[in-house]
Amino acid sequence: MPWHPRSLATALCVLLLPLAPDALAQSTNVALGKPSSASSVHPIGYPDTFGHAKAFNGVFNSPDDRWCSGVNPLPSNPEWLEVDLQALHRVDSLTLYFGKDDTFGRMVDFDILYRASNTADYQLVPGGAITGNTLPGRTFTFTQPLDARYLRVQCKLGADDNYCRVREFLVFGALQGNQPPSAFAGNDVSITLPVSTAQLQGSASDSDGTVTGYAWTQVSGPTTATLSSPTAQSPSASGLSQGVYVFRLTATDNGGATGSDTVSVTVQPATPSADPRAGKLHVWSRGNSYDSAVFLPKDYGTVPGKKYPLVLSLHGRGGTTLDENHTQVGSNPEGFIRQLIPGKALVDTFPGIVVAPNGPKIKEAIDTWWHAPGVHALVLEAITLYGADPERVTMTGLSSGAAGVNDQIASYRSTYAGAMPQAYFPPFTSPICLMEAFPIWAAGNEDDGTFGAWNWTNPWDGVQPRVRACPGYTGEFQVTVNPTGGHSGWDIFWSRSDAQNWLVSQVRKAP
Ligand SMILES: [Ca+2]
Numbered sequence: 001m002p003w004h005p006r007s008l009a010t011a012l013c014v015l016l017l018p019l020a021p022d023a024l025a026q027s028t029n030v031a032l033g034k035p036s037s038a039s040s041v042h043p044i045g046y047p048d049t050f051g052h053a054k055a056f057n058g059v060f061n062s063p064d065d066r067w068c069s070g071v072n073p074l075p076s077n078p079e080w081l082e083v084d085l086q087a088l089h090r091v092d093s094l095t096l097y098f099g100k101d102d103t104f105g106r107m108v109d110f111d112i113l114y115r116a117s118n119t120a121d122y123q124l125v126p127g128g129a130i131t132g133n134t135l136p137g138r139t140f141t142f143t144q145p146l147d148a149r150y151l152r153v154q155c156k157l158g159a160d161d162n163y164c165r166v167r168e169f170l171v172f173g174a175l176q177g178n179q180p181p182s183a184f185a186g187n188d189v190s191i192t193l194p195v196s197t198a199q200l201q202g203s204a205s206d207s208d209g210t211v212t213g214y215a216w217t218q219v220s221g222p223t224t225a226t227l228s229s230p231t232a233q234s235p236s237a238s239g240l241s242q243g244v245y246v247f248r249l250t251a252t253d254n255g256g257a258t259g260s261d262t263v264s265v266t267v268q269p270a271t272p273s274a275d276p277r278a279g280k281l282h283v284w285s286r287g288n289s290y291d292s293a294v295f296l297p298k299d300y301g302t303v304p305g306k307k308y309p310l311v312l313s314l315h316g317r318g319g320t321t322l323d324e325n326h327t328q329v330g331s332n333p334e335g336f337i338r339q340l341i342p343g344k345a346l347v348d349t350f351p352g353i354v355v356a357p358n359g360p361k362i363k364e365a366i367d368t369w370w371h372a373p374g375v376h377a378l379v380l381e382a383i384t385l386y387g388a389d390p391e392r393v394t395m396t397g398l399s400s401g402a403a404g405v406n407d408q409i410a411s412y413r414s415t416y417a418g419a420m421p422q423a424y425f426p427p428f429t430s431p432i433c434l435m436e437a438f439p440i441w442a443a444g445n446e447d448d449g450t451f452g453a454w455n456w457t458n459p460w461d462g463v464q465p466r467v468r469a470c471p472g473y474t475g476e477f478q479v480t481v482n483p484t485g486g487h488s489g490w491d492i493f494w495s496r497s498d499a500q501n502w503l504v505s506q507v508r509k510a511p
Pocket residue numbers: 054055056057058059060065066167168
């Protein structure tokens with residue numbers, strides 16, 4: 001018995017309306033007269049006689065009013081017929097009528113496919129893979145309605161002459177309500193001050209229409225940002241401060257429906273730039289009272305709150321660290337600071353601050369015997385001024401500079417974490433065992449008359465053996481003696497990496 005679409009539609013309404021009278025619109029043949037296409041059309045009378053539109057013209061009781069393929073299908077290369085419903089529809093059922101009568105021109109093997117948009121993949125309708133068909137027409141009813149815009153019959157085998165024939169293809173359903181667009185506000189953004197503008201990247205799509213407008217609003221943030229154009233697809237947000245901002249994109253479609261999405265913009269604090277004096281020498285002018293050459297490490301100023309070790313460097317009698325007018329660091333400053341003049345590799349790696357005061361002139365010549373309270377005041381001021389770590393202050397000096405170091409050991413030892421006197425006699429403190437808690441590394445040449453190697457090292461009353469004999473000695477008192485070289489050699493010693501590391505590795509002991 002042939003199927004009659006009108007009685008089918010009536011049957012569906014009777015079935016569906018009592019279930020959900022308000023939710024579902026009446027089911028009608030929504031394929032009627034809709035645009036169609038086909039893989040091929042039989043050339044006899046093309047296109048009018050057997051064109052694909054014939055399958056959607058509502059005439060199903062006239063056997064020759066049909067689509068007929070132009071070639072025979074293969075299972076691997078089916079012939080197809082497709083209708084575009086022009087918008088997303090709810091599809092409740094399908095009915096197909098095949099050849100011109102019940103036997104000739106049937107489709108034997110075929111699939112029925114659907115998709116919601118032309119960017120989606122085709123899917124088989126439930127029960128839509130048919131093989132060995134013997135009926136002149138078939139109906140497919142779906143317990144769960146399909147969301148479809150495109151429907152396709154894919155014919156793999158026809159009866160008799162193996163052409164594919166569809167007299168009528170009826171699609172029962174109703175237009176879906178307008179689907180809202182989907183909006184994407186872009187990937188989350190992070191910027192770092194001083195950059196204070198972020199580019200927003202909006203996009204949107206609409207499955208059953210077109211996107212007609214964009215609107216950006218600020219949801220939250222530490223300040224009110226300025227949007228270059230709140231109705232642009234991808235505006236910029238400027239005037240941003242440190243913190244997290246959230247913006248919402250709302251897209252509107254041609255049916256007035258909206259979809260929205262949010263994006264966050266994180267504004268990181270600025271990376272501090274290095275102090276302009278970092279990684280080089282500069283003059284610290286103190287009104288001619290121990291004006292100093294100062295070295296600041298390469299990362300100085302980039303790490304907020306970082307405390308650096310500080311090394312006091314004292315030159316010898318007649319040496320200098322500054323030029324005559326104290327406006328520039330001398331080209332060849334004397335003392336440990338000489339390791340940090342431009343071009344030295346240590347400039348890039350030395351992790352400490354070095355303060356190298358310039359001795360005052362006595363009459364016309366530099367004649368430096370360091371003034372102990374004045375040097376100590378300089379060190380205390382430098383700790384504050386340069387943000388040095390008060391637990392990691394050491395001192396080193398050569399010759400009369402080492403005498404200056406000795407004076408600091410004798411009078412202000414609790415300020416310092418260690419001392420490295422070179423080419424001078426040892427300090428004599430009383431009682432001598434007070435020295436054992438204070439790290440010292442002395443150096444000099446045996447044949448240097450001013451070094452007094454004997455006083456450091458002689459086994460009967462040398463400072464080093466006597467300190468090492470103290471109860472509780474902790475092994476921090478060392479002397480490095482070379483046999484020859486006279487009154488020199490300090491630059492060689494200070495160029496040793498173990499000596500350089502020692503100066504910035506000592507930590508002040510509890511007094
Ligand atoms: Ca027809």
